[in-house]
Amino acid sequence: MIPPGIEGNLKHVLSGGIGSEWMPFEKKKDFTNAFIIHNGRILLGFKKRGFGKDKYNGFGGKVEEGETSLQAAVRELEEEAGITAPLEHAGTLLFLSEGIDVAFEIEIYRAEEYTGTVAETDEMRPEWFHLPSNTSSGPADWSSIPFDQMWDTDRYWLPYLVSKTKFAGRADFRQEGDVWTLHKWWFGVTDV
Numbered sequence: 001m002i003p004p005g006i007e008g009n010l011k012h013v014l015s016g017g018i019g020s021e022w023m024p025f026e027k028k029k030d031f032t033n034a035f036i037i038h039n040g041r042i043l044l045g046f047k048k049r050g051f052g053k054d055k056y057n058g059f060g061g062k063v064e065e066g067e068t069s070l071q072a073a074v075r076e077l078e079e080e081a082g083i084t085a086p087l088e089h090a091g092t093l094l095f096l097s098e099g100i101d102v103a104f105e106i107e108i109y110r111a112e113e114y115t116g117t118v119a120e121t122d123e124m125r126p127e128w129f130h131l132p133s134n135t136s137s138g139p140a141d142w143s144s145i146p147f148d149q150m151w152d153t154d155r156y157w158l159p160y161l162v163s164k165t166k167f168a169g170r171a172d173f174r175q176e177g178d179v180w181t182l183h184k185w186w187f188g189v190t191d192v
């Protein structure tokens with residue numbers, strides 16, 4: 001069953017967790033997250049401050065008033081990595097945590113080209129990571145991607161981002177201090 005808060009013609013791909021109930025939420029807040037995939041590598045940023053500090057992630061932030069999600073994604077990529085890219089929508093993640101009364105609706109974007117020079121900013125230290133090569137036989141090798149230093153759910157949806165398969169999912173976390181524990185999750189891909 002598709003969890004409350006996500007929509008679309010979705011085919012279930014993976015889910016799990018210990019909780020039987022999804023956390024309730026009152027409203028959603030819009031965020032963006034953008035990734036560059038270029039020459040067999042993906043650009044991640046090590047977040048130096050604020051929310052998600054000390055984790056690798058794409059580049060993004062809050063959608064400001066009067067902005068579309070895409071405009072916000074382009075702006076945040078420019079602010080945090082110094083580059084401009086023709087971003088395309090790749091998926092949606094609804095993220096909840098106990099103790100935060102709003103659900104984060106994160107629109108995730110991708111691009112395979114960019115203009116400008118990737119640069120470190122106050123917020124992010126960009127770094128390129130090798131993706132599994134699609135010429136190799138056997139299971140894809142994701143060992144270059146620093147999943148242990150990313151949000152726990154990134155390992156579930158990053159392969160869909162890379163393969164350009166539209167996805168949507170929900171992840172409910174629990175938080176104690178700086179430690180976030182994944183409690184319940186569900187991911188689907190758009191049935192086309």
Ligand SMILES: CNc1ncnc2c1ncn2[C@@H]1O[C@H](COP(=O)(O)OP(=O)(O)OP(=O)(O)O)[C@@H](O)[C@H]1O
Pocket residue numbers: 031032033050051052057058059060061062063093095104106151152153171
């Ligand atoms: C499982 N949970 C999650 N999984 C993957 N990514 C997640 C996430 N939860 C938040 N994110 C991302 O973390 C950034 C926070 O943005 P954040 O720095 O707070 O926003 P913004 O730059 O507007 O803030 P300031 O203006 O500096 O306050 C933003 O990219 C958002 O998409």
